[in-house]
Amino acid sequence: MSNQRDLARALLASARRHSHRFRKEDSVGRRENLENDETQSVGPQLINESLFELIADQGWGEHLKIGDLFTRWSEIVGAEIAQNAKPMRLTDGKLLIEARSTAWATQLRLMSDDLKRRIGAEGLELKEIEVVGPRSPSWRRGGWTVKGGRGPRDTYG
Structure with missing residues:
Protein backbone atom coordinates (compact mmCIF):
# COMPACT_ATOMS: atom_id res chain seq x y z
CA MET A 1 0.00 0.00 0.00
CA TRP A 60 12.64 0.14 -11.63
CA GLY A 61 14.61 0.00 -14.89
CA GLU A 62 16.15 -3.41 -14.25
CA HIS A 63 12.84 -4.88 -13.08
CA LEU A 64 11.12 -3.66 -16.24
CA LYS A 65 13.81 -5.28 -18.39
CA ILE A 66 13.31 -8.58 -16.55
CA GLY A 67 9.55 -8.35 -16.98
CA ASP A 68 10.07 -7.61 -20.66
CA LEU A 69 12.22 -10.73 -21.00
CA PHE A 70 9.52 -12.91 -19.44
CA THR A 71 6.67 -11.44 -21.49
CA ARG A 72 8.51 -11.37 -24.81
CA TRP A 73 10.28 -14.73 -24.32
CA SER A 74 9.06 -16.24 -27.61
CA GLU A 75 10.15 -13.16 -29.59
CA ILE A 76 13.61 -13.12 -28.03
CA VAL A 77 14.53 -16.82 -28.19
CA GLY A 78 12.32 -17.97 -31.04
CA ALA A 79 9.06 -19.90 -31.26
CA GLU A 80 10.55 -23.41 -31.16
CA ILE A 81 12.59 -22.81 -28.02
CA ALA A 82 9.70 -20.97 -26.36
CA GLN A 83 7.39 -23.96 -26.92
CA ASN A 84 9.83 -26.29 -25.17
CA ALA A 85 11.34 -24.10 -22.45
CA LYS A 86 10.23 -21.28 -20.21
CA PRO A 87 12.12 -18.88 -17.94
CA MET A 88 11.42 -19.46 -14.26
CA ARG A 89 13.37 -16.70 -12.48
CA LEU A 90 16.24 -14.28 -12.90
CA THR A 91 18.25 -13.36 -9.82
CA ASP A 92 21.70 -11.80 -9.59
CA GLY A 93 22.38 -12.31 -13.30
CA LYS A 94 21.49 -16.01 -13.18
CA LEU A 95 18.58 -17.12 -15.38
CA LEU A 96 16.82 -20.38 -14.53
CA ILE A 97 15.10 -22.06 -17.48
CA GLU A 98 12.87 -25.13 -17.18
CA ALA A 99 12.88 -27.35 -20.26
CA ARG A 100 10.02 -29.58 -21.37
CA SER A 101 12.21 -32.71 -21.58
CA THR A 102 15.72 -33.79 -20.64
CA ALA A 103 16.65 -33.77 -24.33
CA TRP A 104 15.64 -30.11 -24.61
CA ALA A 105 17.49 -29.33 -21.38
CA THR A 106 20.68 -30.79 -22.86
CA GLN A 107 20.18 -28.89 -26.11
CA LEU A 108 19.62 -25.60 -24.28
CA ARG A 109 22.73 -26.11 -22.16
CA LEU A 110 24.70 -26.41 -25.40
CA MET A 111 23.00 -23.27 -26.73
CA SER A 112 23.51 -21.20 -23.57
CA ASP A 113 26.10 -18.85 -25.13
CA ASP A 114 23.75 -18.09 -28.02
CA LEU A 115 20.89 -17.47 -25.58
CA LYS A 116 23.09 -15.10 -23.57
CA ARG A 117 23.82 -13.14 -26.76
CA ARG A 118 20.15 -12.92 -27.71
CA ILE A 119 19.13 -11.79 -24.24
CA GLY A 120 22.09 -9.40 -24.04
CA ALA A 121 20.90 -7.73 -27.24
CA GLU A 122 17.71 -6.84 -25.33
CA GLY A 123 19.70 -4.98 -22.65
CA LEU A 124 20.05 -7.67 -19.97
CA GLU A 125 23.51 -8.98 -19.17
CA LEU A 126 23.51 -12.51 -17.80
CA LYS A 127 26.31 -14.13 -15.83
CA GLU A 128 24.94 -17.65 -16.07
CA ILE A 129 22.10 -19.67 -17.53
CA GLU A 130 20.97 -22.74 -15.60
CA VAL A 131 18.76 -25.18 -17.47
CA VAL A 132 16.78 -27.83 -15.61
CA GLY A 133 14.68 -30.65 -16.99
CA PRO A 134 11.10 -31.41 -16.07
CA ARG A 135 10.29 -32.19 -12.47
CA SER A 136 9.90 -35.87 -11.66
CA PRO A 137 6.68 -36.90 -9.93
CA SER A 138 6.77 -37.04 -6.16
CA TRP A 139 5.26 -39.95 -4.26
CA ARG A 140 5.26 -37.96 -1.07
CA ARG A 141 1.84 -36.83 0.07
CA GLY A 142 0.98 -35.05 3.28
CA GLY A 143 3.14 -34.35 6.29
CA TRP A 144 3.85 -37.94 7.33
CA THR A 145 6.74 -39.96 5.91
CA VAL A 146 8.35 -43.30 6.66
CA LYS A 147 12.10 -43.21 7.22
CA GLY A 148 13.86 -45.76 5.11
CA GLY A 149 10.83 -46.38 2.95
CA ARG A 150 11.33 -47.94 -0.48
CA GLY A 151 9.42 -45.35 -2.49
CA PRO A 152 6.53 -46.29 -4.74
CA ARG A 153 7.15 -50.04 -4.26
CA ASP A 154 5.74 -49.70 -0.74
CA THR A 155 2.61 -47.99 -1.99
CA TYR A 156 0.92 -50.94 -3.67
CA GLY A 157 1.49 -53.65 -1.10
Missing part, protein backbone atom coordinates in the same frame (compact mmCIF):
# COMPACT_ATOMS: atom_id res chain seq x y z
CA SER A 2 2.84 2.42 0.80
CA ASN A 3 4.37 1.79 -2.65
CA GLN A 4 1.12 2.96 -4.24
CA ARG A 5 1.14 6.09 -2.08
CA ASP A 6 4.77 6.79 -2.99
CA LEU A 7 3.90 6.38 -6.66
CA ALA A 8 0.94 8.74 -6.34
CA ARG A 9 3.05 11.32 -4.51
CA ALA A 10 5.81 11.11 -7.12
CA LEU A 11 3.35 11.57 -9.98
CA LEU A 12 1.68 14.51 -8.22
CA ALA A 13 5.04 16.18 -7.57
CA SER A 14 6.03 15.73 -11.20
CA ALA A 15 2.72 17.20 -12.38
CA ARG A 16 3.18 20.20 -10.08
CA ARG A 17 6.70 20.79 -11.39
CA HIS A 18 5.44 20.91 -14.95
CA SER A 19 2.14 22.73 -14.31
CA HIS A 20 3.65 26.22 -14.72
CA ARG A 21 3.92 25.56 -18.43
CA PHE A 22 0.15 25.44 -18.76
CA ARG A 23 -0.91 28.46 -16.70
CA LYS A 24 -0.23 32.15 -16.37
CA GLU A 25 -1.35 34.67 -13.79
CA ASP A 26 -3.17 37.85 -14.69
CA SER A 27 -2.69 41.18 -12.90
CA VAL A 28 -5.13 40.24 -10.12
CA GLY A 29 -3.32 36.96 -9.40
CA ARG A 30 -5.87 34.68 -11.01
CA ARG A 31 -4.55 31.87 -13.13
CA GLU A 32 -5.69 31.31 -16.67
CA ASN A 33 -5.15 28.24 -18.75
CA LEU A 34 -3.04 28.79 -21.83
CA GLU A 35 -4.69 27.61 -24.98
CA ASN A 36 -2.23 27.61 -27.82
CA ASP A 37 -0.99 24.88 -30.08
CA GLU A 38 2.52 24.87 -28.62
CA THR A 39 1.39 24.01 -25.09
CA GLN A 40 -1.09 21.38 -26.22
CA SER A 41 1.57 19.55 -28.22
CA VAL A 42 3.83 19.41 -25.16
CA GLY A 43 1.20 17.73 -22.94
CA PRO A 44 1.56 14.07 -23.92
CA GLN A 45 5.33 14.31 -23.86
CA LEU A 46 5.24 15.42 -20.24
CA ILE A 47 3.51 12.23 -19.14
CA ASN A 48 6.15 10.22 -20.96
CA GLU A 49 8.93 12.26 -19.39
CA SER A 50 7.31 11.93 -15.98
CA LEU A 51 7.07 8.16 -16.27
CA PHE A 52 10.70 7.83 -17.37
CA GLU A 53 11.74 10.10 -14.52
CA LEU A 54 9.68 8.06 -12.05
CA ILE A 55 11.16 4.79 -13.30
CA ALA A 56 14.68 6.19 -12.95
CA ASP A 57 14.00 7.66 -9.48
CA GLN A 58 12.47 4.45 -8.14
CA GLY A 59 15.16 2.22 -9.69
Whole structure:
Protein backbone atom coordinates (compact mmCIF):
# COMPACT_ATOMS: atom_id res chain seq x y z
CA MET A 1 0.00 0.00 0.00
CA SER A 2 2.84 2.42 0.80
CA ASN A 3 4.37 1.79 -2.65
CA GLN A 4 1.12 2.96 -4.24
CA ARG A 5 1.14 6.09 -2.08
CA ASP A 6 4.77 6.79 -2.99
CA LEU A 7 3.90 6.38 -6.66
CA ALA A 8 0.94 8.74 -6.34
CA ARG A 9 3.05 11.32 -4.51
CA ALA A 10 5.81 11.11 -7.12
CA LEU A 11 3.35 11.57 -9.98
CA LEU A 12 1.68 14.51 -8.22
CA ALA A 13 5.04 16.18 -7.57
CA SER A 14 6.03 15.73 -11.20
CA ALA A 15 2.72 17.20 -12.38
CA ARG A 16 3.18 20.20 -10.08
CA ARG A 17 6.70 20.79 -11.39
CA HIS A 18 5.44 20.91 -14.95
CA SER A 19 2.14 22.73 -14.31
CA HIS A 20 3.65 26.22 -14.72
CA ARG A 21 3.92 25.56 -18.43
CA PHE A 22 0.15 25.44 -18.76
CA ARG A 23 -0.91 28.46 -16.70
CA LYS A 24 -0.23 32.15 -16.37
CA GLU A 25 -1.35 34.67 -13.79
CA ASP A 26 -3.17 37.85 -14.69
CA SER A 27 -2.69 41.18 -12.90
CA VAL A 28 -5.13 40.24 -10.12
CA GLY A 29 -3.32 36.96 -9.40
CA ARG A 30 -5.87 34.68 -11.01
CA ARG A 31 -4.55 31.87 -13.13
CA GLU A 32 -5.69 31.31 -16.67
CA ASN A 33 -5.15 28.24 -18.75
CA LEU A 34 -3.04 28.79 -21.83
CA GLU A 35 -4.69 27.61 -24.98
CA ASN A 36 -2.23 27.61 -27.82
CA ASP A 37 -0.99 24.88 -30.08
CA GLU A 38 2.52 24.87 -28.62
CA THR A 39 1.39 24.01 -25.09
CA GLN A 40 -1.09 21.38 -26.22
CA SER A 41 1.57 19.55 -28.22
CA VAL A 42 3.83 19.41 -25.16
CA GLY A 43 1.20 17.73 -22.94
CA PRO A 44 1.56 14.07 -23.92
CA GLN A 45 5.33 14.31 -23.86
CA LEU A 46 5.24 15.42 -20.24
CA ILE A 47 3.51 12.23 -19.14
CA ASN A 48 6.15 10.22 -20.96
CA GLU A 49 8.93 12.26 -19.39
CA SER A 50 7.31 11.93 -15.98
CA LEU A 51 7.07 8.16 -16.27
CA PHE A 52 10.70 7.83 -17.37
CA GLU A 53 11.74 10.10 -14.52
CA LEU A 54 9.68 8.06 -12.05
CA ILE A 55 11.16 4.79 -13.30
CA ALA A 56 14.68 6.19 -12.95
CA ASP A 57 14.00 7.66 -9.48
CA GLN A 58 12.47 4.45 -8.14
CA GLY A 59 15.16 2.22 -9.69
CA TRP A 60 12.64 0.14 -11.63
CA GLY A 61 14.61 0.00 -14.89
CA GLU A 62 16.15 -3.41 -14.25
CA HIS A 63 12.84 -4.88 -13.08
CA LEU A 64 11.12 -3.66 -16.24
CA LYS A 65 13.81 -5.28 -18.39
CA ILE A 66 13.31 -8.58 -16.55
CA GLY A 67 9.55 -8.35 -16.98
CA ASP A 68 10.07 -7.61 -20.66
CA LEU A 69 12.22 -10.73 -21.00
CA PHE A 70 9.52 -12.91 -19.44
CA THR A 71 6.67 -11.44 -21.49
CA ARG A 72 8.51 -11.37 -24.81
CA TRP A 73 10.28 -14.73 -24.32
CA SER A 74 9.06 -16.24 -27.61
CA GLU A 75 10.15 -13.16 -29.59
CA ILE A 76 13.61 -13.12 -28.03
CA VAL A 77 14.53 -16.82 -28.19
CA GLY A 78 12.32 -17.97 -31.04
CA ALA A 79 9.06 -19.90 -31.26
CA GLU A 80 10.55 -23.41 -31.16
CA ILE A 81 12.59 -22.81 -28.02
CA ALA A 82 9.70 -20.97 -26.36
CA GLN A 83 7.39 -23.96 -26.92
CA ASN A 84 9.83 -26.29 -25.17
CA ALA A 85 11.34 -24.10 -22.45
CA LYS A 86 10.23 -21.28 -20.21
CA PRO A 87 12.12 -18.88 -17.94
CA MET A 88 11.42 -19.46 -14.26
CA ARG A 89 13.37 -16.70 -12.48
CA LEU A 90 16.24 -14.28 -12.90
CA THR A 91 18.25 -13.36 -9.82
CA ASP A 92 21.70 -11.80 -9.59
CA GLY A 93 22.38 -12.31 -13.30
CA LYS A 94 21.49 -16.01 -13.18
CA LEU A 95 18.58 -17.12 -15.38
CA LEU A 96 16.82 -20.38 -14.53
CA ILE A 97 15.10 -22.06 -17.48
CA GLU A 98 12.87 -25.13 -17.18
CA ALA A 99 12.88 -27.35 -20.26
CA ARG A 100 10.02 -29.58 -21.37
CA SER A 101 12.21 -32.71 -21.58
CA THR A 102 15.72 -33.79 -20.64
CA ALA A 103 16.65 -33.77 -24.33
CA TRP A 104 15.64 -30.11 -24.61
CA ALA A 105 17.49 -29.33 -21.38
CA THR A 106 20.68 -30.79 -22.86
CA GLN A 107 20.18 -28.89 -26.11
CA LEU A 108 19.62 -25.60 -24.28
CA ARG A 109 22.73 -26.11 -22.16
CA LEU A 110 24.70 -26.41 -25.40
CA MET A 111 23.00 -23.27 -26.73
CA SER A 112 23.51 -21.20 -23.57
CA ASP A 113 26.10 -18.85 -25.13
CA ASP A 114 23.75 -18.09 -28.02
CA LEU A 115 20.89 -17.47 -25.58
CA LYS A 116 23.09 -15.10 -23.57
CA ARG A 117 23.82 -13.14 -26.76
CA ARG A 118 20.15 -12.92 -27.71
CA ILE A 119 19.13 -11.79 -24.24
CA GLY A 120 22.09 -9.40 -24.04
CA ALA A 121 20.90 -7.73 -27.24
CA GLU A 122 17.71 -6.84 -25.33
CA GLY A 123 19.70 -4.98 -22.65
CA LEU A 124 20.05 -7.67 -19.97
CA GLU A 125 23.51 -8.98 -19.17
CA LEU A 126 23.51 -12.51 -17.80
CA LYS A 127 26.31 -14.13 -15.83
CA GLU A 128 24.94 -17.65 -16.07
CA ILE A 129 22.10 -19.67 -17.53
CA GLU A 130 20.97 -22.74 -15.60
CA VAL A 131 18.76 -25.18 -17.47
CA VAL A 132 16.78 -27.83 -15.61
CA GLY A 133 14.68 -30.65 -16.99
CA PRO A 134 11.10 -31.41 -16.07
CA ARG A 135 10.29 -32.19 -12.47
CA SER A 136 9.90 -35.87 -11.66
CA PRO A 137 6.68 -36.90 -9.93
CA SER A 138 6.77 -37.04 -6.16
CA TRP A 139 5.26 -39.95 -4.26
CA ARG A 140 5.26 -37.96 -1.07
CA ARG A 141 1.84 -36.83 0.07
CA GLY A 142 0.98 -35.05 3.28
CA GLY A 143 3.14 -34.35 6.29
CA TRP A 144 3.85 -37.94 7.33
CA THR A 145 6.74 -39.96 5.91
CA VAL A 146 8.35 -43.30 6.66
CA LYS A 147 12.10 -43.21 7.22
CA GLY A 148 13.86 -45.76 5.11
CA GLY A 149 10.83 -46.38 2.95
CA ARG A 150 11.33 -47.94 -0.48
CA GLY A 151 9.42 -45.35 -2.49
CA PRO A 152 6.53 -46.29 -4.74
CA ARG A 153 7.15 -50.04 -4.26
CA ASP A 154 5.74 -49.70 -0.74
CA THR A 155 2.61 -47.99 -1.99
CA TYR A 156 0.92 -50.94 -3.67
CA GLY A 157 1.49 -53.65 -1.10
